[in-house]
Amino acid sequence: MWLDVSRCWETSFVTLVLVAGSSATPLQAQVAPEVLETAEGLVSEIYDMVSAEAGNVPDWEAVKSLFIPQAVVVLRTSREATTVFSVESFLQDFVNFYENTPAGANGFTERVLAMKSLVFGDMANVLVLYEAQITGSARPPQQGVDNFSLIKQDGRWWIVSVTNEIPTPDRPIPEVLRN
Numbered sequence: 001m002w003l004d005v006s007r008c009w010e011t012s013f014v015t016l017v018l019v020a021g022s023s024a025t026p027l028q029a030q031v032a033p034e035v036l037e038t039a040e041g042l043v044s045e046i047y048d049m050v051s052a053e054a055g056n057v058p059d060w061e062a063v064k065s066l067f068i069p070q071a072v073v074v075l076r077t078s079r080e081a082t083t084v085f086s087v088e089s090f091l092q093d094f095v096n097f098y099e100n101t102p103a104g105a106n107g108f109t110e111r112v113l114a115m116k117s118l119v120f121g122d123m124a125n126v127l128v129l130y131e132a133q134i135t136g137s138a139r140p141p142q143q144g145v146d147n148f149s150l151i152k153q154d155g156r157w158w159i160v161s162v163t164n165e166i167p168t169p170d171r172p173i174p175e176v177l178r179n
Contacts, residue, residue, distance in 0.1 A: 031062055036156035039124035040117050043148050047110045054107040057098050060091050067159045074163045107135035114177040122152040129177040143167055
């Protein structure tokens with residue numbers, strides 16, 4: 001999930017904050033309690049939650065509720081650089097993506113292609129191969145690899161950190177995520 005989506009939509013696991021003053025209709029997504037019972041369920045849910053049909057935007061507060069307040073998100077923002085985001089700045093970057101690209105008017109989809117998880121007690125690591133695309137774009141979907149670190153507290157899973165990388169010919173998709 002991830003690039004600085006305000007600069008480059010196709011390489012993002014794009015993400016999350018309240019949309020103020022937007023003409024788009026926010027989706028009223030509620031996180032079902034059973035989604036939070038497994039690390040894989042929570043990670044799968046976030047991809048669905050950041051996707052929206054034409055004219056809608058995700059419920060950023062619901063997305064934010066999946067993270068611990070101190071979570072860190074590190075996204076690939078160019079071929080040579082990564083950027084470290086707080087949850088708030090990560091969400092704001094996603095808001096900017098929806099407001100400043102065709103995603104807000106046309107819709108946007110991120111979907112999981114493969115997932116591999118390691119759960120040990122109250123900690124988990126989930127590696128995801130995903131693809132992202134603005135609806136109706138002539139460009140093919142962009143693939144990326146996200147690495148989620150999670151912790152189980154108070155009977156549910158929380159995202160502690162997310163790191164992102166984009167596959168290239170010199171940096172192919174990890175074997176564990178290939179079909």
